[in-house]
Amino acid sequence: MTSWIAFLQEVLLYGPQILQGLGNTLLLAVIITFNGLVGGILVFYLTLSPRSVVRRLTDGYISFFIGTPLIVLLFLMYYGLPQWGLPLSPLTVAVLGFTLNVAAYNARYLRTAYNGLDQQELEAARAQGFSGLEVFRYITLPQTLRLSVPALTNQAILNLKDSSVAFLIQYTEFFAEVQELATRTFQYFKAYLLAGLVYLLLVSIIVLAARRLEKAILRPMH
Amino acid sequence: MALLEVRKLVKAFDGKAVLDGVDLDLEEGQVKVIMGPSGCGKSTLLRCINRLTEPTSGQVIFRGEDVTRPDTDVRALRQRIGFVFQNFALYRHLSALDNIKLGLRKLRAMSEQEATSRAEHELRRMMMQDHGAKYPAQLSGGQKQRVAIARALAMDPAVLFFDEPTSALDPHMSREVVALINQLYLDNVTMLCVTHDVFLARHISDRVLFLDHGCVRAEGDADHLLEDHEDPHIRAFFGRETQGQ
Numbered sequence: 380m381t382s383w384i385a386f387l388q389e390v391l392l393y394g395p396q397i398l399q400g401l402g403n404t405l406l407l408a409v410i411i412t413f414n415g416l417v418g419g420i421l422v423f424y425l426t427l428s429p430r431s432v433v434r435r436l437t438d439g440y441i442s443f444f445i446g447t448p449l450i451v452l453l454f455l456m457y458y459g460l461p462q463w464g465l466p467l468s469p470l471t472v473a474v475l476g477f478t479l480n481v482a483a484y485n486a487r488y489l490r491t492a493y494n495g496l497d498q499q500e501l502e503a504a505r506a507q508g509f510s511g512l513e514v515f516r517y518i519t520l521p522q523t524l525r526l527s528v529p530a531l532t533n534q535a536i537l538n539l540k541d542s543s544v545a546f547l548i549q550y551t552e553f554f555a556e557v558q559e560l561a562t563r564t565f566q567y568f569k570a571y572l573l574a575g576l577v578y579l580l581l582v583s584i585i586v587l588a589a590r591r592l593e594k595a596i597l598r599p600m601h
Numbered sequence: 602m603a604l605l606e607v608r609k610l611v612k613a614f615d616g617k618a619v620l621d622g623v624d625l626d627l628e629e630g631q632v633k634v635i636m637g638p639s640g641c642g643k644s645t646l647l648r649c650i651n652r653l654t655e656p657t658s659g660q661v662i663f664r665g666e667d668v669t670r671p672d673t674d675v676r677a678l679r680q681r682i683g684f685v686f687q688n689f690a691l692y693r694h695l696s697a698l699d700n701i702k703l704g705l706r707k708l709r710a711m712s713e714q715e716a717t718s719r720a721e722h723e724l725r726r727m728m729m730q731d732h733g734a735k736y737p738a739q740l741s742g743g744q745k746q747r748v749a750i751a752r753a754l755a756m757d758p759a760v761l762f763f764d765e766p767t768s769a770l771d772p773h774m775s776r777e778v779v780a781l782i783n784q785l786y787l788d789n790v791t792m793l794c795v796t797h798d799v800f801l802a803r804h805i806s807d808r809v810l811f812l813d814h815g816c817v818r819a820e821g822d823a824d825h826l827l828e829d830h831e832d833p834h835i836r837a838f839f840g841r842e843t844q845g846q
Contacts, residue, residue, distance in 0.1 A: 497688075497690070497693070499690040503684065503690035503691075504692070506651060506679055506684040507680070507684070508680035508704070508708050509708065521694050522694050
């Protein structure tokens, strides 16, 4: 018990750094969740293009980013690009890498939901006189977003958890600070347990929010 | 002048003609029914007229204007044709009221208040005023049909197209659709209706057009066509259908 109290005292001592790290984690997670959603919608829109070249290129993009480990992309940009005279900050690399990756996943979720839409509703919208973009904006997108809420919130959870990978490119996020705490106090078990609990708490908040969102917007559609 | 004149309309898919030179006239205020066996091109005909499907050749003249020309404003054309789909095709993420309001707000640029009052008016006309807040999933087939008609009528179309309006309804609801279409006829709404349903055809229209293999095989009074037509093929078709009722 006394060792836990001693450990918590250390945590309090490192409190400001840990909180700053937590702030950085949340910053990155919020940015990539937002960018990934906007990017995902854009990529999804391109998968519906009437031009087969655009569709093929978009499918290629999705397959490439789903098929490539994110860490490779991050290392390529963070350690590789400076060799070409293009040094980027850790946050920039993390935002770019995650956005490209998450957008591909989100586009795939939206596309899967799109396959389940009633095509006659889309035809009805065209028959009413809506343009292709208007049909997308008023019918396709609202419906696919609603159907994708579970998949998109899962992705938001993954974003939060995977943001810890950014510590490998020197981005001082929450896990990096916990790592620091662990090595300084030699309390590895307690430090990582603390990290796990904090992530669990944050994920629980997302899950609860997602459930409320689902109840509010999904129920009337079924 | 006819509201709609279709001349030698051809639609081929992969070289196979689904419509093979169809002629059709629809006068203002008229209700015309198109019948024929499955796959005869009935629905394709409706879709070619509002250019949801591009016709291969031929002309569609809408109020004196050839709307098959490449410079036609297709979206403006579609806004003048109300289309009621087979499965009603209500936007499932919107309430009944919002289904009607969407076109008014976005295509007619009406204010929120104007659109709401217009949509409520159309729902009342269809006796659906108590169901405006419900979502399509909470409505019965007949109720969805009424909302779909209200959605089409709200746009003040020159003509209303029905694609198999009774195929997704039970017999009781089908009779209600007959009453509904007749009420619209009295309100001077021009209608073109594609159907298999002899009961519907007989009770909503005096002019029936029989389409077969992409051609108009016969056109005439409902009684003549449905009862004792000289063409044995047509007699056989309706004979089978009426026995099956």
